[in-house]
Amino acid sequence: xxxxxxxxxxxxxxxxxxxxxxxxxxxxxxxxxxxxxxxxxxxxxxxxxxxxxxxxxxxxxxxxxxxxxxxxxxxxxxxxxxxxxxxxxxxxxxxxxxxxxxxxxxxxxxxxxxxxxxxxxxxxxxxxxxxxxxxxxxxxxxxxxxxxxxxxxxxxxxxxxxxxxxxxxxxxxxxxxxxxxxxxxxxxxxxxxxxxxxxxxxxxxxxxxxxxxxxxxxxxxxxxxxxxxxxxxxxxxxxxxxxxxxxxxxxxxxxxxxxxxxxxxxxxxxxxxxxxxxxxxxxxxxxxxxxxxxxxxxxxxxxxxxxxxxxxxxxxxxxxxxxxxxxxxxxxxxxxxxxxxxxxxxxxxxxxxxxxxxxxxxx
Numbered sequence: 001x002x003x004x005x006x007x008x009x010x011x012x013x014x015x016x017x018x019x020x021x022x023x024x025x026x027x028x029x030x031x032x033x034x035x036x037x038x039x040x041x042x043x044x045x046x047x048x049x050x051x052x053x054x055x056x057x058x059x060x061x062x063x064x065x066x067x068x069x070x071x072x073x074x075x076x077x078x079x080x081x082x083x084x085x086x087x088x089x090x091x092x093x094x095x096x097x098x099x100x101x102x103x104x105x106x107x108x109x110x111x112x113x114x115x116x117x118x119x120x121x122x123x124x125x126x127x128x129x130x131x132x133x134x135x136x137x138x139x140x141x142x143x144x145x146x147x148x149x150x151x152x153x154x155x156x157x158x159x160x161x162x163x164x165x166x167x168x169x170x171x172x173x174x175x176x177x178x179x180x181x182x183x184x185x186x187x188x189x190x191x192x193x194x195x196x197x198x199x200x201x202x203x204x205x206x207x208x209x210x211x212x213x214x215x216x217x218x219x220x221x222x223x224x225x226x227x228x229x230x231x232x233x234x235x236x237x238x239x240x241x242x243x244x245x246x247x248x249x250x251x252x253x254x255x256x257x258x259x260x261x262x263x264x265x266x267x268x269x270x271x272x273x274x275x276x277x278x279x280x281x282x283x284x285x286x287x288x289x290x291x292x293x294x295x296x297x298x299x300x301x302x303x304x305x306x307x308x309x310x311x312x313x314x315x316x317x318x319x320x321x322x323x324x325x326x327x328x329x330x331x332x333x334x335x336x337x338x339x340x341x342x343x344x345x346x347x348x349x350x351x352x353x354x355x356x357x358x359x360x361x362x363x
Contacts, residue, residue, distance in 0.1 A: 011028055012028065012043075013027075013028050013029050013037060013039065013040050013043075014026070014027065014028060014039075014040045014043040014044060014047070015028050015065075016043065016044075016046075016047035016050070016051075018051075018054065018056060018057055019206050020205075020206035020207055020208070021056070021057065021058040021059055021205070021206060021207070021208040021209065021210055021212060022057070022058070022059050022060070022061045022202075022205050022206050022208075023047065023050075023051030023054070023057040023059070023060045023061070023109075024061050024063065025044055025047050025048075025060065025061065025062050025063070026063050026064070026065055027040065027062075027063070027064045027065060027070065027071050027123075027126075028065045029065070030064075030065040030066025030067075030068065031066075032072065033064075033066070033068045033069050033071065033072035033117075033118050034064040034065060034066070034069065034070065034071045034072065034123070035071065035072050035073055035074065035075050035076070035122075036071060036073070036074050036075065036097075036122045036123070036126070037074075037075045037078065038075070038078075038089070038092065038093045038096065041093070041096050041097050041100055042096065044100060044126070045096070045100055045103070048060070048103065048104075048107065051109070052107070052108065052109065055210065055211075056210055057109065058109065058110070058208055058209070058210055058211055058212040058213075059109060059110045059111075059112060059205055059208060059212065059217055060107065060109055060110070060111040060112065060130075061112050061113075061114065061202065061205060062111070062112070062113040062114065062126060062127055062130065063114045063202075064114070064116070064117070064123075067117070068117050068118055069116065069117030069118025069119060069123070069140070070113070070114060070115050070116060070117060070118070070119045070123050070127060071118070071119060071120070071121075071122060071123025071126065071127075072118050072120050072121070072123065073120045073121030073122045073123055074093070074097070074121055074122035075093075076148070076319055076323050077319075077323060077324070079093065079310070079319070080315075080316060080319040080320070080323070080324065083310050083311070083315060083316055084316060086311075090306065090307065090309075090310035091307060091310070091355070094153070094303060094306045094307075094310075095303065095357060097122060097125060097154060098125075098153075098154065098155070098299040098302065098303055098357060099357070099359055099360065100125075100126075101125040101126070101129055101154050101155045101295070101299065102129075102155070102295055102296050102299055102359055104125075104126065104129045104130055105129035105130075105155070105295050107130070107131070110131050110132060110212075110213065110214045110217040111130040111131050111132065112130065112131070112132040112133075112134065112205065112217060112221070113126070113127035113128070113130045113132070113133050113134065114134055114198055114202075115127050115128075115133060115134060115135045115136075115139055115141065115180075115183070115189055116134075116135070116136045116138055116139060116195055116198060117136075117138050117139065117140065118140050119135075119139060119140070119141040119142075120141070120142050120143065120144060121143065121144070121145060121153075121154065122154055124141065124143060124154055124156060124159075124188065125153075125154025125155060125156075126154075128141075128155075128159055128188045128189070129155055129159075129295065131214060131217075132190060132191070132214070132217055132218060132221055133183075133188070133189040133190045133191070134189070134190070134191050134192075134193050134198075134201070134221060135180035135181075135183050135184065135189040135191070135192055135193075136180055136192065136193060136194060136195040136198065137179075137180055137192070137194060137195060138180075138195050139178070139179060139180040139183060139189075140177050140178075140179070141177065141178040141179075141182075141183045141188055141189075142171075142175055142176065142177045142178065143156045143160070143171065143172060143175065144175030145175070145278070145282075146172070146173060146174075146175055146274040146275055146278040146279055146282055147175050147273065147274050147275070147278075147318060147322065147330075148275075148278075148315065148318035148319055148322060149275040149277070149278050149309065149312060149313075149314030149315040149316075149317060149318035149319075149330070149332070150275075150278060150306075150309050150315055150318065151172075151278055151281050151282040151285055151302070151305060151309070152172045152282065152285075153302045153305075153306055154302075155295050155298060155299055155302070156172065156302075157172070157282075157285045157286055157288075157289040157298045157301070157302060158289055158292065158294075158295045158298040158299075159186075159187060159188055160172045160186075160286055160289070161286050161287075161289035161290040161292070161298075162187050162290075163185075163186040163187050164185065164186070164187075164237065165237055165240065165241040166237075166240050166241045166243070166244035166245055167185070167186050167233060167237060167240060168186065168286060169240075169244040169283065169286055170233075170240045170243075170244050170267075171186060171233075172282055172286055173244070173252075173271060173274070173279055173282055173283065174267060174270045174271060174274075175270075175274070176270070178231070178233065179231050179232070180192045180228070180231070181228040181229065181230055181231030182230075182231035182232065182233045182234075183231075184228065184229050184230070184231075185229060185230040185231060185233060185234050186233070190221075191221050191222065191225045192225060192226045192227075192228040193221065193224045193225055193226070194224075194226065197224045200224060201220065201221065201224050204220045204223075204224075205217065205220060208220065236263065239259075239261070239263060239264070242255065243255045243256055243259070243264065243267065247283070247287055248283075249276075249279050249280050249283055249337050249340075250337060250338060252271075252283075253268065253271065253337060256268040256271070275314045275318060275330070275332045276332055276334060276335065276336060276337040276339065276340050277312075277314055277332070277333070277334065277340050277344060277345070278309075278314060278318075279337065280337070280340045280345055281305060281309075281345060281348050284345065284348075284349070285298075285301060285302065285305060288301060289301070296359055299357060300356065300357045301349070303352075303356075303357040304348065304349065304350065304351070304352050304356075304357075305348040305349065307352060307355065308347050308348045309348070313333050314330075314332055314333055317330050317331055317332065317333070318330050318332075
């Protein structure tokens with residue numbers, strides 16, 4: 001706790017402390033379902049510096065305060081306000097966030113994420129790249145960014161492109177929610193542990209010996225695991241693979257329109273609510289990610305696209321409709337998928353010179 005926080009009796013938004021063998025990182029904005037701010041990303045990075053250097057810390061544990069979830073995402077309202085005035089927050093926040101995502105993926109000590117309750121957007125970036133990803137029966141994981149005129153970022157294109165078949169394209173384009181077993185099946189998590197056993201798991205991790213390795217951490221987690229490896233989405237994969245096996249959004253829409261099933265029509269209705277430009281950009285990012293060799297390559301591409309999104313009307317309109325006015329009636333530009341031209345999409349994939357995302361591989 002900072003000196004200021006201690007003096008006022010108010011807890012900080014990010015709590016980092018050692019408990020036994022564990023370096024605990026707790027997102028601490030429960031009223032906002034622990035939505036992450038730029039300062040919180042910076043504090044997480046500082047905490048990782050300290051925990052990496054501390055020989056008494058064997059394991060990192062990411063958890064969220066409150067009962068509602070690990071993290072509902074980034075501070076969308078702040079990004080919206082900055083975008084309105086052509087500010088710099090998107091450029092700064094996403095740069096630091098994406099570099100942190102890559103750091104988590106390569107962190108030298110076992111990193112455990114408790115992905116209980118709601119886990120969305122930026123929360124996925126802080127958890128789904130970690131070495132030991134624990135979900136529960138309460139997990140509701142989603143990357144709903146296309147509904148904000150955006151795309152699944154924070155390395156989401158890397159994760160989604162490695163899901164079985166076209167499961168990643170389905171979740172990335174529809175923004176549908178995964179339960180715990182779905183998340184394991186899709187490659188966003190490793191193990192389902194009942195929420196009632198998280199306290200016992202936390203205690204077992206704290207009591208690990210100094211210097212405990214990843215295999216010991218895994219053994220502790222597996223001891224409390226349900227063993228579930230697939231959820232409801234696995235059962236509909238044949239249909240998903242058929243509908244989403246295209247590289248053009250028009251072809252995906254056409255396939256769904258031809259299919260008279262209730263599931264196809266429900267999927268089509270969901271897609272019709274999303275940003276047409278966001279869907280086209282997302283599908284292209286996912287196809288490029290499938291051929292990429294590393295998370296970093298995907299993050300570089302996502303950063304280019306994110307800066308373009310930040311300057312776009314669709315992003316502001318999507319956030320307005322979902323978060324500001326909450327009328328759930330965004331007016332997308334352009335309004336139809338067939339009106340999205342290659343010229344509109346090209347800037348999202350263009351190199352950005354001195355603004356390119358560069359990783360500090362010393363960390």
